[in-house]
Amino acid sequence: MFWTFVFPLCLGTFFYLGFGNLSNDNILSTVDVYIASESKEEQLVNQMKVIYISEDEPLFQVNTEYSQDQLENKLNDNEIIGYIYTKDGEIIYKIAENGLKQTITKSFLDSYIQVNDLILSVSTSDPSKLPVVLADLSNPGDYLEVAKSGTNPKANNFIIYFYALIAMACMFASYWGMGLVNDIQADVSPLAARVSVTPTHKLKLIVLYALAALTLHFIGNLGLIVYLRFVLNVEFANNIGLIILASFVGTISGITLGAFLSSIIRGSINKKEGMITTISMVLSFLSGLMNVDVKYLVTKNAPILGYLNPANLLTEAFYSLYYYSDLGKYFFNLLLLSILSVIMIIVTFLRIRGNKYDSI
Amino acid sequence: MIVKLENVTKTYKSGVKALHNLSYEVREGEIYGLLGPNGSGKTTSINCLLSLLKFESGNIEIFGEKMTPERYDIKSKIGVVPQNVAVFEELTVYENIDYFCGLYVPDQSKRKQLVEEAIDFVSLNDYRKFYPKKLSGGLIRRLNIACGIAHKPSLIIFDEPTVAVDPQSRNKILEGILKLNEQGATIIYTSHYMEEVEQICDYIVIMDKGEVIKHGTKEELKNSISLGETIEIQVLDPKVEYLDLIKAIPNVFECYYKEEMMVVKSGKGKTNIPQVLNVLSLNEIKYGKMYSSLPTLNDVFLEITGKQLRD
Numbered sequence: 001m002f003w004t005f006v007f008p009l010c011l012g013t014f015f016y017l018g019f020g021n022l023s024n025d026n027i028l029s030t031v032d033v034y035i036a037s038e039s040k041e042e043q044l045v046n047q048m049k050v051i052y053i054s055e056d057e058p059l060f061q062v063n064t065e066y067s068q069d070q071l072e073n074k075l076n077d078n079e080i081i082g083y084i085y086t087k088d089g090e091i092i093y094k095i096a097e098n099g100l101k102q103t104i105t106k107s108f109l110d111s112y113i114q115v116n117d118l119i120l121s122v123s124t125s126d127p128s129k130l131p132v133v134l135a136d137l138s139n140p141g142d143y144l145e146v147a148k149s150g151t152n153p154k155a156n157n158f159i160i161y162f163y164a165l166i167a168m169a170c171m172f173a174s175y176w177g178m179g180l181v182n183d184i185q186a187d188v189s190p191l192a193a194r195v196s197v198t199p200t201h202k203l204k205l206i207v208l209y210a211l212a213a214l215t216l217h218f219i220g221n222l223g224l225i226v227y228l229r230f231v232l233n234v235e236f237a238n239n240i241g242l243i244i245l246a247s248f249v250g251t252i253s254g255i256t257l258g259a260f261l262s263s264i265i266r267g268s269i270n271k272k273e274g275m276i277t278t279i280s281m282v283l284s285f286l287s288g289l290m291n292v293d294v295k296y297l298v299t300k301n302a303p304i305l306g307y308l309n310p311a312n313l314l315t316e317a318f319y320s321l322y323y324y325s326d327l328g329k330y331f332f333n334l335l336l337l338s339i340l341s342v343i344m345i346i347v348t349f350l351r352i353r354g355n356k357y358d359s360i
Numbered sequence: 361m362i363v364k365l366e367n368v369t370k371t372y373k374s375g376v377k378a379l380h381n382l383s384y385e386v387r388e389g390e391i392y393g394l395l396g397p398n399g400s401g402k403t404t405s406i407n408c409l410l411s412l413l414k415f416e417s418g419n420i421e422i423f424g425e426k427m428t429p430e431r432y433d434i435k436s437k438i439g440v441v442p443q444n445v446a447v448f449e450e451l452t453v454y455e456n457i458d459y460f461c462g463l464y465v466p467d468q469s470k471r472k473q474l475v476e477e478a479i480d481f482v483s484l485n486d487y488r489k490f491y492p493k494k495l496s497g498g499l500i501r502r503l504n505i506a507c508g509i510a511h512k513p514s515l516i517i518f519d520e521p522t523v524a525v526d527p528q529s530r531n532k533i534l535e536g537i538l539k540l541n542e543q544g545a546t547i548i549y550t551s552h553y554m555e556e557v558e559q560i561c562d563y564i565v566i567m568d569k570g571e572v573i574k575h576g577t578k579e580e581l582k583n584s585i586s587l588g589e590t591i592e593i594q595v596l597d598p599k600v601e602y603l604d605l606i607k608a609i610p611n612v613f614e615c616y617y618k619e620e621m622m623v624v625k626s627g628k629g630k631t632n633i634p635q636v637l638n639v640l641s642l643n644e645i646k647y648g649k650m651y652s653s654l655p656t657l658n659d660v661f662l663e664i665t666g667k668q669l670r671d
Contacts, residue, residue: 190442190444190445190446191447193446194442194460196412196429197410197438197440198460198463199432199433199436200432200463356413356429357414358372358373358413359373360407360412360413
């Protein structure tokens with residue numbers, strides 16, 4: 001109950017209080033960006049120059065006068081907050097310490113790299129679609145829209161954290177899923193053993209328990225969304241219905257994930273709880289719920305992990321609403337999430353149906 | 361036969377052999393007692409019976425049919441009162457009974473009546489809105505029982521239902537079991553308390569180390585051992601040579617001191633009290649209190665295994 005109803009609201013409030021202390025100026029002042037002269041990419045520079053916070057205020061002030069060695073010295077002397085260079089064709093942003101401006105720059109670079117990858121991918125797989133893609137990309141895009149819509153200081157650049165919060169709240173449903181199996185799998189608890197000797201079919205029990213868990217947890221998630229939107233005034237743009245849909249599918253996947261893990265992990269309830277908490281945290285971490293860079297690294301180096309990670313599919317769905325306004329990608333991720341949930345619940349049922357145990 | 365276990369052998373992964381060629385049969389309408397010390401295999405045999413545990417070999421039939429985890433038709437006629445209290449902490453007394461009854465009886469109006477009867481039966485009327493945490497040990501055991509019997513099963517398995525229960529609640533539970541039996545239910549009752557088994561069971565299986573070591577009615581079991589009578593005498597000035605004087609009495613086969621009491625064990629036949637008193641008087645041995653008792657199931661267990669039931 002705590003993880004379902006209380007914790008997300010507390011965390012949402014903490015986010016709000018934390019980000020609320022950042023003034024509009026702090027968030028949206030021009031960022032000085034240094035690119036090593038030998039690594040200067042016209043396309044990158046041009047892209048950075050076309051983004052404006054307001055009509056006469058650019059988001060990035062790009063400087064390409066210094067070499068990498070000079071920039072390194074400046075960084076060491078704390079004259080600059082970071083610089084960009086390329087190594088083996090890879091764009092690297094080196095910083096001395098984390099900060100808001102560094103995050104904004106890094107977010108832009110991530111988007112830039114993703115867009116380039118997309119163009120490369122389309123030009124190889126289906127060149128006929130390239131003009132359409134380029135036409136789409138010639139639009140300054142969502143990033144600029146986000147930067148320009150600076151009327152809500154509590155949202156905008158930090159809204160992504162509230163999406164992450166909803167995604168994490170969905171993953172907390174795994175505790176319900178674990179409880180579901182714990183109440184049915186005879187070797188876990190005396191209560192489950194008692195339920196196992198009744199004439200009610202295991203599949204019926206799983207479905208009924210899962211529906212009850214879904215109802216309760218989804219109500220909790222709806223409460224969280226309403227709280228974020230109408231109490232904390234977090235702007236979710238115009239996609240509140242899609243957020244609720246993703247939250248619904250996410251809750252189902254959270255429950256099935258917990259049930260699945262609980263059915264394959266042998267041991268006491270405490271052991272299962274510990275394992276599920278750990279695994280959920282790792283999945284959340286890998287999906288970038290705690291640090292967006294991790295998500296990018298996984299997507300780049302081990303994309304299959306992303307498709308098998310329910311937390312990642314959920315955040316992908318949310319990010320596609322936020323970053324790309326791409327409903328195709330949004331629904332694709334929800335479809336994958338649904339398929340994964342069905343697989344997990346089938347495995348759960350196969351694991352616990354008609355089972356006899358070595359010991360209880 | 362309502363229940364038939366045939367040569368069931370069960371070894372845990374740890375290597376512990378819990379059941380070894382265990383066989384027993386429960387007839388309709390009887391209260392069948394499984395008596396044995398902790399670890400003797402009583403609960404394991406019940407869990408095998410209910411298809412919760414795997415076993416290597418043997419056969420189990422209930423109501424004449426082979427028992428498997430998917431035999432929901434058989435399960436619907438069985439009530440189980442587990443050794444460990446198994447109720448939902450989040451539900452009240454009424455809700456718990458209703459929930460478990462609901463797993464057997466989908467019809468809501470019928471269930472309502474059954475739940476009321478179960479609450480009456482275990483005398484929990486005043487506690488129907490209480491949560492388990494608020495109940496005493498005795499009351500929570502009664503709730504545990506109500507959850508297992510509310511659907512009026514024809515076979516009820518009680519697995520050590522009186523563990524950690526005060527004497528008053530224990531008597532209520534035993535009276536309830538007798539009443540259920542009078543109403544037509546066949547009962548399997550496991551316990552390591554010989555007094556309880558002796559008090560309510562028609563037929564008793566004594567188990568040790570996963571095997572049946574003796575079975576029969578309580579009279580048959582007691583008659584099966586050599587002990588006929590145990591006399592205990594409070595000797596005021598206990599001396600070792602007195603033991604030899606008593607042992608010389610015909611039919612007495614054992615005599616020893618247990619603290620300040622002299623324990624005299626004799627074989628079947630007439631009581632030896634007059635002869636023992638005669639020896640005491642003739643030898644001017646001063647004595648105080650004296651008790652005589654007939655063999656108990658503990659004596660049966662002791663004679664067969666050489667250890668006490670509660671060891």
